[in-house]
Amino acid sequence: MSNLLYQQIAQQLAEDIQKGFYQPGERVPSVRKLSTQKGVSHATVLQAYATLEDQGLIRARPQSGYYVHQTPALTAPTPQIARVEHPYAVTRSSIISEILRQARRDGVMPLGAAVPSSDFLPLRALHQQMSKVTRFHSQKAFSYTFSPGYEPLRRQVAIRMRDAGAMVDPEGVVITNGCVEALQLCLRAITSPGDLIATESPSYYGLLQLCELLGLKVIEIPTDPETGLSLETLQKATEKWPIKALVVTSRAGNPMGATMPENRQRKLVAMMAQLSIPIIEDDIYGELMFDHGRSRALKAFDCSDTVMYCSSFSKTISPGVRTGWVVAGKHQDTIEKLQTFTTLSACSVSQMAVAAYLENGGYDRHLRHIRQEYRKNLSSFQLAVQQYFPEGTQITRPKGGFILWVSLPGGVDTQVLFTRALEQGISIAPGVVFSNSDQFNHCLRLNCGIPWNRNAERAVMTLGVLAQQLLIERQTLEPALAG
Numbered sequence: 001m002s003n004l005l006y007q008q009i010a011q012q013l014a015e016d017i018q019k020g021f022y023q024p025g026e027r028v029p030s031v032r033k034l035s036t037q038k039g040v041s042h043a044t045v046l047q048a049y050a051t052l053e054d055q056g057l058i059r060a061r062p063q064s065g066y067y068v069h070q071t072p073a074l075t076a077p078t079p080q081i082a083r084v085e086h087p088y089a090v091t092r093s094s095i096i097s098e099i100l101r102q103a104r105r106d107g108v109m110p111l112g113a114a115v116p117s118s119d120f121l122p123l124r125a126l127h128q129q130m131s132k133v134t135r136f137h138s139q140k141a142f143s144y145t146f147s148p149g150y151e152p153l154r155r156q157v158a159i160r161m162r163d164a165g166a167m168v169d170p171e172g173v174v175i176t177n178g179c180v181e182a183l184q185l186c187l188r189a190i191t192s193p194g195d196l197i198a199t200e201s202p203s204y205y206g207l208l209q210l211c212e213l214l215g216l217k218v219i220e221i222p223t224d225p226e227t228g229l230s231l232e233t234l235q236k237a238t239e240k241w242p243i244k245a246l247v248v249t250s251r252a253g254n255p256m257g258a259t260m261p262e263n264r265q266r267k268l269v270a271m272m273a274q275l276s277i278p279i280i281e282d283d284i285y286g287e288l289m290f291d292h293g294r295s296r297a298l299k300a301f302d303c304s305d306t307v308m309y310c311s312s313f314s315k316t317i318s319p320g321v322r323t324g325w326v327v328a329g330k331h332q333d334t335i336e337k338l339q340t341f342t343t344l345s346a347c348s349v350s351q352m353a354v355a356a357y358l359e360n361g362g363y364d365r366h367l368r369h370i371r372q373e374y375r376k377n378l379s380s381f382q383l384a385v386q387q388y389f390p391e392g393t394q395i396t397r398p399k400g401g402f403i404l405w406v407s408l409p410g411g412v413d414t415q416v417l418f419t420r421a422l423e424q425g426i427s428i429a430p431g432v433v434f435s436n437s438d439q440f441n442h443c444l445r446l447n448c449g450i451p452w453n454r455n456a457e458r459a460v461m462t463l464g465v466l467a468q469q470l471l472i473e474r475q476t477l478e479p480a481l482a483g
Contacts, residue, residue, distance in 0.1 A: 005038075005040055005044050006040075006044045006045075006047040006048040006051065007048075007051070009034070009038060009040070009044065009045065009048040010048040010049075010051040010052050013028065013048065013052060013057075014052060014055065014057055017057050017058075017068055022068045023068060024068050024069065025067060025068060026067065026068050027064075027065050027066065027067050027068075028049075028058060028065075028066050028067065028068060030065055030066075031045045031046060031049070031066075034048075049066055050368060052066075053066075053368075053372050054290065054291070054292060054368055054371050054372055054375075055290065055291055056069055056290065056372070056375045056376070056379070057069060079225050079256070079394040079395075079396060079405060079406075079407035079443065081222050081223065081224050081225070081230070086219070087196050087217045087218065087219040087241055089212075089217050090208050090209075090211045090212035090216070090217075090218055090436050092205070092208050092209075092212070092432070092433060092435075092436055093208075093209050093212045093213075095432060095433060096205050096208070096209055096433045097209075099112070099418065099429070099430065099433055100113070105422070105427075107425055108422065108425055108426065108427045109425055109426045109427065109455065109456075109459045110427055110447060110450065111426060111427055111428050111446050111447050111450075111459060111463075112418075112427035112428045112429040112445075112447060113427070113429070113447060114254060114315075114402070114403050114429075114445070114447050114449065115319055115447065115449065116315055116319075116370075116402060116449035116450075117449055117450040117451060119450075119451050120370045120373055120374075120449065120451075121316075121317065121318050122317060122318075122357070122362070122363075122366050123318070125357055125362055125366075126317060126318055126321070126353060126354075126357055129353040129354075129356040129357045129360070130349065130353045132356065133349060133352045133353050133356060134349060137352060140348065140352070141348055141349045141352055142348065142349070143348060144344060144345065144348065145175075145345050145346070145348040145351055146340060146344060146345050147174060147175075147335075147336040147339040147340045147344070147345050148173065148174040148175065148332070148336055148339075149173070149174060149175025149176075149325075149345055149346060149351060150175060150348065150351035150352060150355060151170065152352075152355040152359065153175055153323075153351045153352070153354060153355035153358075154170040154171075154173040154174075154175060154325075155170040156354075156355055156358040156359060157170070157173045157175075157325050158170040158172075158173055159358075160287070160358070161297075161299070161309075161327070163287070163292075164283065164286055164296055164297035164299060164300060165296030165297060165299070165300025165301075166296075166297060166299040166300050166302075166309065166327075168299075168309075168327050172327050172328075172329070172332065173325050173326075173327055174325060174326050174327075174328065174332060174335050174336060174339065175323065175324070175325050175345065175346045175351055176310075176312070176324040176325055176326055176339070176346055177322045177323075177324065177343055177346050177347075178312045178314055178319075178322045178323070178324040179282060179284045179310050179311055179312035179314060179324040180206055180210070180324075181324065181339075181343065182310035182311070182312070182324045182325060182326035183206075183207060183210060183247070183280060183282060183310050184210055184214075185326060185328075185335045185338050185339055186245075186280045186308045186310060186326060186328065186331070186335070187210060187211075187214055187216065187245070187247075187280065188214065188338055189308075189328065189331045189334040189335055189338060190244065190245055190278055190308075190331060191214070191216055191244050191245060193214065193215030193216065194215060194216075194217070195216055195217070195244040195245075196216070196217045196218070196219060196241055196242060196243055196244060197211065197216055197217070197218055197219075197243065197244055197245045197246065197247060198218070198219050198220075198221050198234060198237060198238075198243045198245070198246045198247070199218060199219075199220060199221065199246070199247045199248065200220070200221060200223040200228070200229050200247075200248060200249070200253060200256075200258075201220030201221055201222055201223055201435055201437075202220075202223070202255055202256060202405075202431065202434035202435050202440050202443070203218075203220060203434055203435060204249075204254045204255070204282070204434070205429075205433040205434055207247055207282075208433075208434075208435075208436065218436065219237055219241060219243065220435060220436070220437065221233050221234050221237060223253070223256060223258055224258060225256045225257070225258050225396045225397075225405065226258055226259075226397065227258060227259075227260060227261060227264060228248075228249075228250060228253060228258040228259065228260035228264065229248055229258075229260065229268070231264060231267055231268055231271065234246070234268075234271075235271065238275055238277065243277055244277070245277060245278050245279070245280055246272060246277060246278070246279050246280070247279075247280045247282065248268075248279060248280070248281060248282070248298070249281070249282045249283065249284075249285070250265055250268075250281065250283070250297060250298045251283060251285060251286045251289055251295055251297060251399075251400060252285035252286070252288060252289060252398055252399060252400035252401035253285075254282075254284075254285070254401075254403060254445075255403055255405050255429070255434050255445040256396050256398075256405045257396045257397070257398025257399070257400070257401055257403060257404070257405060258396075258398075259289070259295060259398075259399045259400065260298075262295075262296065262301075265296070265298050265300075265301055266301045268298065269298055269301045269302055269303075269306060269307060270301075272306050273302075273303075273304040273306040277306075278306060278307075278308060278331075279298060279302075279306055279307045279308065280307075280308045280310065281297060281298045281299060281307050281308065281309050281310060282310050282311070283297045283298075283299075283309060283310065283311045284310075284311050284312055284314065284315055284324075285315060285400055285401035286311060286400075287315075287316050287367055288315060288316065288367075288370070288371055288374060288400045288401050288402070289371070289399060289400035290371055290374075290375045290399055290400050291399065292367070292368075292371060295399070295400075297309065299327065305329040305330050307329075308326065308327070308328045308329065308331060309326065309327040309328075310324065310325070310326050311324060311325060312324030312325065313354060315401070315402075315449075316366075316367065316370070317354060317357065317363075321347070321350040321353070321354060322346060322347060322350060323346055323347075323350050323351060323354045324346075371400075374400075374401065374402040374448065374449065376452070377402060377448045377449070377450070377451070377452050378398060378402060378404060378448050380448075380452040380456075380457075381404050381446060381448045381452070381456075381460065382395050382397075382404065384457055384460040384461070385404070385406055385446075385460060385464070387464075388460055388461045388463070388464030388465070389406070389408070389463070389464040389467055389468075390408065390409055390410070390412075390464070390467055390468045390471050391409070392408075392409030392410070393406060393407065393408055393409060393467075394406070394407035395407075402447065402448045402449035403445055403446065403447060403448060403449075404445070404446045404448050405443060405444075405445055406443060406444050406445070406446060407442060407443045408442045408443070408444070408467055408471070409442075409471065410442075410471045410474055410475065411441075411442050411474060412442050412467055412470045412471050412474060413441055413442070413470065413474075414428070414430035414431050414432070414441060414442060414443060414444040415430045415432050415441065416470060417430065417444065417463070417466055417467060417470060418430040418444075420466050420470075421462070421463055421466060424462050424466070426459045426462060426463060428444045428445070428446065428463065429444060429445040429446075429447075430443075430444050431443030431444055431445075446460075
């Protein structure tokens with residue numbers, strides 16, 4: 001009953017804010033006042049206000065109260081949808097590897113790799129659990145934990161997946177070395193070298209690298225920056241080419257941040273089930289949706305064992321613990337065999353420590369905090385890009401996660417921008433690594449999972465100046481080439 005009450009209070013106040021009853025920067029009723037008005041406990045009001053903070057509608061000010069969040073308007077347009085391409089063998093691996101190697105240099109502002117800052121990770125709590133595990137359970141912690149993984153962790157993962165709308169049995173969970181291994185195991189289980197898979201365009205560069213390593217061909221399906229994969233184009237592609245699998249992210253996709261509406265999620269799962277084409281769902285940013293509880297993963301709509309679900313704790317707990325998982329359904333036996341004869345299993349110490357952290361509480365509170373921080377960071381980065389980048393720059397509006405996709409005007413080559421930015425101590429992820437085609441060479445991805453401060457703003461300002469210089473150079477060069 002209390003859950004329903006706090007949700008009702010949050011919804012009513014959200015509607016009042018949207019209707020203008022409370023203006024940006026104005027204080028909302030105090031906890032004491034609202035609890036008296038509604039006849040509810042202080043805890044219920046605080047829970048309602050925490051929900052509104054997660055949604056970015058209000059902000060708490062120490063010793064003062066809660067205020068309607070005040071932010072300048074984001075007016076930059078969203079990037080245009082990609083064009084459809086023919087199937088191809090992936091050839092971007094060497095470019096991706098070089099860009100990643102350069103971006104890892106010491107002293108570089110990490111706006112390229114989608115790795116959250118340690119400032120947003122529960123390192124102290126994780127360290128405590130690591131210490132307890134290695135001290136009190138050292139024999140088990142320093143032994144093999146064979147596939148499918150540590151049972152208490154599998155149980156905790158099954159519980160977490162209920163938030164994604166998926167009812168999963170712990171026996172159906174396989175723990176992996178991060179999400180990348182989960183994706184690799186799925187691809188190896190259902191494809192052979194030379195097979196064709198479909199994926200989003202632009203696409204996560206790690207997936208493109210996997211496909212090259214596994215000898216798979218890829219067809220990129222145009223993706224809307226707000227609603228996700230084009231189902232209409234996918235349908236036509238399945239009629240024209242022998243697609244063996246679809247790899248897709250339905251929530252806070254990488255790199256565009258698109259979230260597919262539920263009606264389109266249902267339609268996608270039903271369409272693939274009818275065609276007997278398995279879906280490999282990468283939901284690594286799923287727990288970082290800003291409006292938590294209002295979106296579900298594709299797996300929630302899977303009634304025919306079509307969806308192979310992959311995720312990890314790399315973006316929420318720590319990338320270094322390398323703890324992910326896969327729910328593979330009828331392919332689980334194959335997944336376990338493939339894992340057993342390659343990596344054996346994920347690290348035992350990591351599995352036990354993450355399980356203990358999840359069991360002992362605090363994870364949901366941590367998620368509420370970082371969702372709020374990532375939402376604020378994204379807003380700050382968006383507004384800074386809008387202010388400092390050339391006129392005509394386009395920006396995505398993710399509903400979760402911490403990555404931002406930026407499209408530059410005038411055909412600016414972001415691979416050149418990458419090189420010049422590195423000279424200034426800033427790394428970015430140029431659009432060339434997110435597709436095997438050249439249609440995103442004027443785009444870049446920014447990592448907003450770092451604290452927004454003067455250094456971050458200075459880096460965005462520098463990128464804007466460099467982009468403007470490249471635009472002027474290109475505009476100056478074009479008439480000369482034409483002549």
